[in-house]
Amino acid sequence: MRRTRGFDFTNGLVARLQDSTGVMTALTKEATFAFGAAFLPEQKAFGCPTGGSGLVMLAGPHKERKDAAFEFDRFAAKPENVA
Known part of the structure; x- marks a missing residue:
């Protein structure tokens, strides 16, 4: 295969x-x-701003939330966690 x-x-x-x-x-x-x-789940309205399966971080949240999102993205992008 x-x-x-x-x-x-x-x-x-x-x-x-x-x-x-x-x-x-x-x-x-x-x-x-x-x-x-x-479809991806929605809370108030559906939206898929990235148009695919990439990891994205929005610019608006406070630094603390961005730091937490970055830590998650770093974890999620590791080869052993991708599956």
């Missing part, structure tokens, strides 16, 4: 995947099970 960003998902190693719908074609070709896509 060709390695894609959804490799762990299509091989049943993880139960869900947050990614762009642009990867749906590759996932459909490689998965041996039925799956679907859903």
Whole structure:
């Protein structure tokens, strides 16, 4: 099997995947099970300002919140945590 960003998902190693719908074609070709896509959750109104699956930090919050967000992004971006 060709390695894609959804490799762990299509091989049943993880139960869900947050990614762009642009990867749906590759996932459909490689998965041996039925799956679907859903919108990101919303609180007041839906919005996906980044248009994909990148890590983003907004400019508006106070420094303390930005520092906390940065720590989360650094944790989430580690190769061992990506899956």
